[in-house]
Amino acid sequence: MVPMQDMDDLLNAHPFFAGLSPRLLEELAGCARNERFDAGDYLFQEGGVADRFYILRHGQVAVEVKAPHAGAVVLETLHTDDTLGWSWLVPPHHWTFDARAVTLVRAVSLDGVCLRGKMETDHELGFHLLSRFVPVMGERLRAARLQMLDLYAPPGLTPPA
Template sequence: MSVDLTDRVSAAPFFARLAPRLLRELCALGGPVAYPPGERIFTEGGEADRFWLIEQGSVALDLRVPGRGDQVIETLTAGTVLGWSWLYPPYRWNFGAVTRSPVDAVVFDAAAVRARCDTDPVFGYAMLRLFTPVITERLHATRLRLLDLYAPAAPGRQP
């Protein structure tokens, strides 16, 4: 992809530790994308075939909770990566995602990134080191949100 895309992606703190060669190889598998507010980017259980670097705007991660509908787990903003389910089979989204405001992002082809990970162990290890903290943080946020949703109502507190 263009040097411009590499410059854009390298400006994000998430990718700051990525070696220049690895960054260029990753950017060759991505491209710019924009979404209007209120657009569902993906649905829980759908095929996890890409991931995004959010450059502008915000995206709500949601989880379908029986009897309560879609519950927002976390809101992601500029500089954040959206999507980690593409890393592990069965490559299905663990959450849903909907834009809260206009979003400009860089989208990456997950199958191409996985293929690159398989053929270049240095690239693959770098991706795992980047995304493992994201996975941990998102699961922790989900746990806290679910504890809040299912906690008994305190006296005087409406559920």
């Protein structure tokens, strides 16, 4: 277990939390803990209870979906400093995809139940957390849309404009 003060520093150093006040960092640190995954471990799996999110301190995670005959199709990979998971924010709080460690992964997880409880009463915390999640979601959506275009496909395969 990391001492609380160290967790404050750890969160403070992460770009996702940049600019948060010491009070809010302390609130977040109260819901946070360090985690470590070996290559091949699942951080979470589709359908499981989405009770946390991760900020990646080191390593690579594949977000994937199992499909018949295709095995696991990797939708995207996430890397050091990326944020992973927002199903904890959206009822019914179930994971929609799998997340698998491709390499050794060191991450900080934040407990979703703990955070949801605090956000209910502490709207300032809720505001700051959501205003950090929305751009991440927007960026992922943009990347997904561009991927959907299959930009580098041979011309015949490009979806009509």
